[in-house]
Amino acid sequence: AVAAEARRLHQAVYIVGGFVRDLLLGRPSLDFDIVVEGDAIHLARSLEKRYGGRILPHTRFGTAKWTISPIREKLAGMLSEKNKIDPQELPEALDLISARREFYDYPTALPTVERSSIKLDLHRRDFTINTMAVRLDGHHFGDLYDYWGGLRDLEQKVVRVLHSLSFVDDPTRQLRAVRFEQRFDFHIEHRTLQLMDEGRPLIRHLSGDRLRHELNLILQEEKVFAMLARLQELGLLAAIHPAFGWDEGIRPAMQHVLREPLPESWEFPEKVANLPIRLALAYLVWLLPNPEGKGIAERLRLPATLQEHWQDARTLLENHQTFQDFSASQVVKVLDEIALPALYAVYLLVENKQLKEVLERYIYRWRFVYPQTTGDTLKAMGIPPGPEYREILWQLRAAWLDGRVNSVEEEQALLQC
Ligand code: ATP
Numbered sequence: 001a002v003a004a005e006a007r008r009l010h011q012a013v014y015i016v017g018g019f020v021r022d023l024l025l026g027r028p029s030l031d032f033d034i035v036v037e038g039d040a041i042h043l044a045r046s047l048e049k050r051y052g053g054r055i056l057p058h059t060r061f062g063t064a065k066w067t068i069s070p071i072r073e074k075l076a077g078m079l080s081e082k083n084k085i086d087p088q089e090l091p092e093a094l095d096l097i098s099a100r101r102e103f104y105d106y107p108t109a110l111p112t113v114e115r116s117s118i119k120l121d122l123h124r125r126d127f128t129i130n131t132m133a134v135r136l137d138g139h140h141f142g143d144l145y146d147y148w149g150g151l152r153d154l155e156q157k158v159v160r161v162l163h164s165l166s167f168v169d170d171p172t173r174q175l176r177a178v179r180f181e182q183r184f185d186f187h188i189e190h191r192t193l194q195l196m197d198e199g200r201p202l203i204r205h206l207s208g209d210r211l212r213h214e215l216n217l218i219l220q221e222e223k224v225f226a227m228l229a230r231l232q233e234l235g236l237l238a239a240i241h242p243a244f245g246w247d248e249g250i251r252p253a254m255q256h257v258l259r260e261p262l263p264e265s266w267e268f269p270e271k272v273a274n275l276p277i278r279l280a281l282a283y284l285v286w287l288l289p290n291p292e293g294k295g296i297a298e299r300l301r302l303p304a305t306l307q308e309h310w311q312d313a314r315t316l317l318e319n320h321q322t323f324q325d326f327s328a329s330q331v332v333k334v335l336d337e338i339a340l341p342a343l344y345a346v347y348l349l350v351e352n353k354q355l356k357e358v359l360e361r362y363i364y365r366w367r368f369v370y371p372q373t374t375g376d377t378l379k380a381m382g383i384p385p386g387p388e389y390r391e392i393l394w395q396l397r398a399a400w401l402d403g404r405v406n407s408v409e410e411e412q413a414l415l416q417c
Pocket of ligand 1: 018019031124125126127130170172173
């Protein structure tokens with residue numbers, strides 16, 4: 001549809017970047033980046049008019065998002081028999097971009113953009129292997145455009161920047177270089193590695209949000225541990241924060257959260273989006289041996305609310321003796337303060353058998369123990385609502401937990417006192 005519409009409008013249109021790279025590597029994806037040599041918004045509007053869906057233009061950058069989820073069936077139906085795919089495999093939306101070049105007013109700034117040719121659009125990209133384009137419109141369909149040596153580097157399995165200021169323009173590319181290198185089993189080309197070495201200090205100018213975004217992408221990769229080890233080896237984790245590092249010791253626990261489904265018996269709340277990735281990040285930030293969790297968390301701009309309960313989780317991990325002479329209610333008092341995901345992360349790391357058993361008792365039994373009495377009961381008894389409700393209810397709960405109360409009658413009796 002995009003190709004046909006571009007042809008009607010006499011616009012050259014290309015599919016670029018990761019899609020072309022992956023296609024040539026024999027790992028086709030449906031991750032489309034479409035570049036128009038001309039006005040992408042105009043093209044998107046015509047597509048919307050002819051085929052439906054919805055477009056969201058972004059005039060400042062000359063880009064448009066075309067949401068195709070409502071018309072997937074129709075679009076999939078247009079494919080030839082040989083190329084048939086399940087409509088659900090089509091992406092939610094396509095990004096259409098006007099070919100542009102970018103200027104950086106100062107290193108690490110967000111770029112100023114200007115319309116350009118496809119050649120210059122490809123030149124603003126990170127690595128040669130990401131600079132190839134396949135043209136889609138008219139009789140040019142299928143032509144490969146490779147201005148910057150992408151095919152050669154793909155064949156030689158090399159990650160190479162396009163120019164010597166690449167990491168100065170955008171230091172996040174250092175993290176991306178490692179990600180592509182490890183993902184494809186390539187190697188970072190010698191000069192590029194030198195430039196990374198020189199550019200490493202610039203990482204300190206990056207915002208926490210951008211760093212967090214890149215780390216999240218790494219944590220979603222299959223070869224995440226090789227990537228972390230390589231980042232460590234190149235000094236890139238320490239460039240983010242001096243105490244930030246990778247330690248193979250946490251690998252089994254981290255692997256567990258990333259690869260295994262969350263255990264149903266823990267009854268995690270339904271809506272904890274991306275929990276595995278968030279837990280994996282928490283391992284790096286807070287639960288590595290000897291980190292300065294707080295400093296790293298601030299550098300990555302992790303929400304301050306997380307700080308407290310992860311700090312508690314860490315204290316728990318460090319003090320195996322914590323619960324040695326504790327009653328059940330004393331344990332519950334401490335663990336109730338720690339969010340369930342943090343407790344899960346700690347549980348997977350704990351080696352001390354006794355502590356592990358205590359955590360299991362809390363998770364499977366104690367946290368569900370509550371008295372029959374509620375606030376309404378107390379109200380009905382004529383006790384005026386106030387902070388003492390909390391205290392009374394806690395005392396009753398503690399009595400159940402510690403075995404001082406074993407029946408509703410006994411609870412009643414205690415309540416009367
Ligand atoms: P992935 O397979 O991880 O999605 P991708 O190559 O598709 O990899 P995206 O992050 O989706 O990567 O970016 C799309 C394209 O935009 C890349 O192929 C690259 O050409 C370009 N790009 C992305 N981030 C940068 C950056 N920081 N600097 C320069 N070019 C970038």
